[in-house]
Amino acid sequence: MDHEYVVLGGVNRAQIGKYLASTASVVSGLLVWALLQAVDLAKGLGLSTNLPPVILSLIGAGTVYTVLYLIFRRWIWRVPLVAGWLKVADLSGTWICDGHPFPRPNSLAIEWKGTMTITQDWDKVRIHLDAGLSKSNSDVAGLVSDPIEGFALLYSYRNEPKPGQTELSAHRGFAKLIFAKDLKTGKGDYFNGDGRHSSGTLTLRRQ
Missing domain, CATH: 2.40.128 (Lipocalin)
Known part of the structure; x- marks a missing residue:
């Protein structure tokens, strides 16, 4: 079974979580703003629009963070520039x-x-x-x-x-x-x- 491992001498993992949380907040805000702008534009064109609250909740910061973390965990950390900054070797x-x-x-x-x-x-x-x-x-x-x-x-x-x-x-x-x-x-x-x-x-x- 795969198991957790310790990283010594690299970027603190808790700090990575903070970076991702901050990014998720910004991305979520931009997505909500873009969606509301699209709704206003549709209304301006005379189109019937209905934006259920569940749609906004799906692009909330928590959901965005989960997606960003999954992408980071599987792929982003392996990018040479990112791995060099993190000081983590991809030995897979x-x-x-x-x-x-x-x-x-x-x-x-x-x-x-x-x-x-x-x-x-x-x-x-x-x-x-x-x-x-x-x-x-x-x-x-x-x-x-x-x-x-x-x-x-x-x-x-x-x-x-x-x-x-x-x-x-x-x-x-x-x-x-x-x-x-x-x-x-x-x-x-x-x-x-x-x-x-x-x-x-x-x-x-x-x-």
Whole structure:
């Protein structure tokens, strides 16, 4: 399931809500004015007009805000200029992932390849990793805008073996990924526990 994520180092989300509320008030006022002007014009032309109050309520500030927020949440925040101002990276898409476990005594961990799929909008995100023998999904995440390192994605996840993989056990883990400025590659570390004690590095490239 997609879940909320924290944004650190970017524009405060509450401030975005205030901007949208102010814009909604202005847009709503202009729409009401334009509609009333149209009614007056129709009457001036001798046309029969009837403007039910429900029409005015439909273009009220609350409705306009809802529409603006939906558009902003799904599309506007992704526009490069807007994303640059917000300091939020659009990481959605498919990433080819290579895992390199750290050597440990008696460890059976081997290098692996997988596909990471990230779904993201302004409010929610989900990081899904198909590693061949198992799959994992994020449950908590945070996106950090660092002026030195760039964008970093930190998240915890739950990994579950695929059916038939009896030698593997479900476990929880944590990963930190740092993305290049062009958002085409990334690298980071992962740490597993609670069922599979292992750790290593990850390299990503956008498909």
